[in-house]
Amino acid sequence: MDVIVCVRKVPDTAEADVMVEKSGKDIEKSRLTFTINEWDNYAVEEAIQMKEKYGGTVTVVTVGQKDVEDVLRRSLAMGADKAIRVDMEDPDDAYTLANILCAVIKNQKYDLVLFGAQSGDFNRGVTGAMVARMLGIPHATMVNGIEVLDGSIKASRELEGGLNEIYEIKLPALLTIQTGINEPRYVSISGIRKARQKPLEVLTPSDVGVGSIEPMIVLDKMYMPPPGKLAEFIAGSPEEAAAKLASILKGKGVL
Amino acid sequence: MAVFVFIEHREGKLMDISFESLSAAQKLNDTVVAVVAGENVSDLAEKVAKYADKVIVAEDPKIDTNNEAYTRVLNELIKKEKPKVVIMGHSSMGMDIAPALSVDLGLPIATDVVKINPEGGKIKVTRSIYNGKVLADYNLKNADTYIITIRAGEFSADDLKEKNGKIEIVDSLLKDEVADKKFVGYVQPVVGAVDITQADILVSVGRGIKDKENIPLAEELAKTMGGVLSCSRPIVDYGWLPKERQVGTSGKTVKPKLYLALGISGAFQHVAGMKGANMIVAVNKDPKAPIFSVAQYGIVDDILKVIPALTQKVKEIKG
Structure with missing residues (x-):
């Protein structure tokens, strides 16, 4: 089973103070930390578990400038065999990105292509299925379980309300992976150091053979959401705040 | 000009996102055309007709709850009717269908949209990004048809206006059964000890x-x-x-x-x-x-x- 996993480096904005740059075209990134997109981490783990079970190879692919290589090294340390980076700025437009990734993947040997179901920065949830279409292979998004059969796979897709649906899909296929599908392994610093010997290929856009692509969607401006109705904040030390909250709850008849 | 709304239903029930999609479509002040596809969907079509100017019913047992089949049916209907906008949920189903349609038909797509702003013939959308901490406006490339998936909870079904549209039944649009992707079945959530x-x-x-x-x-x-x-x-x-x-x-x-x-x-x-x-x-x-x-x-x-x-x-x- 040869598996290709497309990964992406994203800023960790869950608990960070996020501000829009003056240009309105980006956020201020200097104080943010960056990691592999959470969904992609599960996809890499899933690919490596397949390799451990069925043999084959795992190739990780990303698009971006040199600073995104650490997510590739991390994936190599987890157990991927080879990494490919297309050396260009990450395109804002998912359609452009999908075209580039498709051009890379179609020159590789693969049975399965994995993506994260979405990314934590733009939550578009669109690139994987687009690439499947461009490659002309079947796909399933939001996959939370995979069973490998002979020449096909059974994929469980997450629906709303805890319901799942099962598809049987012929290989080669493309799946986008939902979080929680597995337990991604821990990556140590020494593991990353050791993985430096593994091949990391850098391709230029012209190596890939993608000309200029008209984006489907173009950013006009970013801005902070208008301040909405906010909670009534309870101030004080943890003990003081807890005491005030407890008496509010008692007053409201909840306790 | 028409706005298509893809109606999502599961196990004989209409999903909430279908009504939210109808609500998003009504706000565009165009003819709202709901598309209900599947097997035995005439009851569902009647419920949807209340809020649409027209309902297209694509009744076909071959669809068999298969997202690929829905994609092909929508593809044929979009080519035939040339709607200005196609709206569906940014749901599990929408995520499977909408990007495929976009590539197949070469139409621009915006996903997980929280606001749709038509400007003349063009469409601008607002998306909520970076964990909801930033809003972003995007322009879609000029096209005859735009595909938009909406975020659940952003277009309230409470402001739906009654339209009581007519129902139009179309012949099967699915030429063949889908060979490479077969729907096997649903797996119900595990009932645990705690509710x-x-x-x-x-x-x-x-x-x-x-x-x-x-x-x-x-x-x-x-x-x-x-x-x-x-x-x-x-x-x-x-x-x-x-x-x-x-x-x-x-x-x-x-x-x-x-x-x-x-x-x-x-x-x-x-x-x-x-x-x-x-x-x-x-x-x-x-x-x-x-x-x-x-x-x-x-x-x-x-x-x-x-x-x-x-x-x-x-x-x-x-x-």
Whole structure:
């Protein structure tokens, strides 16, 4: 089973103070930390578990400038065999990105292509299925379980309300992976150091053979959401705040 | 010009997102054409007709709940009717179908949209990005048809206007059965020992709980308050609590008297599952966490300090 996993480096904005740059075209990134997109981490783990079970190879692919290589090294340390980076700025437009990734993947040997179901920065949830279409292979998004059969796979897709649906899909296929599908392994610093010997290929856009692509969607401006109705904040030390909250709850008849 | 709305239904029931999609379509002040595809869907079509100018019914047993089949049916209908916009949910189903349609027909797509702003023949959309901390406006490339998927909960079905449109039945549009992707069946959620939807008080933990070892702290608080422990998605993903405890789009929808959100940032998927609570209290160390805009009371602090203090105070009050 040869598996290709497309990964992406994203800023960790869950608990960070996020501000829009003056240009309105980006956020201020200097104080943010960056990691592999959470969904992609599960996809890499899933690919490596397949390799451990069925043999084959795992190739990780990303698009971006040199600073995104650490997510590739991390994936190599987890157990991927080879990494490919297309050396260009990450395109804002998912359609452009999908075209580039498709051009890379179609020159590789693969049975399965994995993506994260979405990314934590733009939550578009669109690139994987687009690439499947461009490659002309079947796909399933939001996959939370995979069973490998002979020449096909059974994929469980997450629906709303805890319901799942099962598809049987012929290989080669493309799946986008939902979080929680597995337990991604821990990556140590020494593991990353050791993985430096593994091949990391850098391709230029012209190596890939993608000309200029008209984006489907173009950013006009970013801005902070208008301040909405906010909670009534309870101030004080943890003990003081807890005491005030407890008496509010008692007053409201909840306790 | 028409706006297509793809109607999502499952196991004989219309999904909420279908009504929200109709609501988004009505706001564009064009002819609203709902597309209902599948097997035995005439009852559903009648319900949808109430809010659409026209309903196209593509009845075909070959569709067999297969997203690929829905994609092909929509493809044929879009080519035939050339709608200005196609709207569907940014749901699990929409995520499978919409990007494929976009590539197949060469049409621009915007996903997970929270606002649609038509400007003449063009379309501008607003998306909520970076964990809900930033809004972004995008222009779509000029095209005859635009594909848009909408975020659940952003287009209220409460403002739907009655239209009582006519129903048009079309012949099967699916030439062949889908060979490479077969729908096998549904797997129902596991029924566990605890039903969080029945609890009056939910003490709910998120990423801020930091470690599996800290879960008993929250469990003790829940017990002291006479409530039940629930959680947000990451806690289930990490395997710290079972799926039956999960609140949100992919978990349970709850309406307790009190929802105490501890270390939960308030992603829209989570909020969709708990915004109906009578009272929401949030504790989070990030004062800008979106959870504070749905909560009535908030404490900005580390939950690992607040939880034991609150357990103590509740014990004192309860005597």
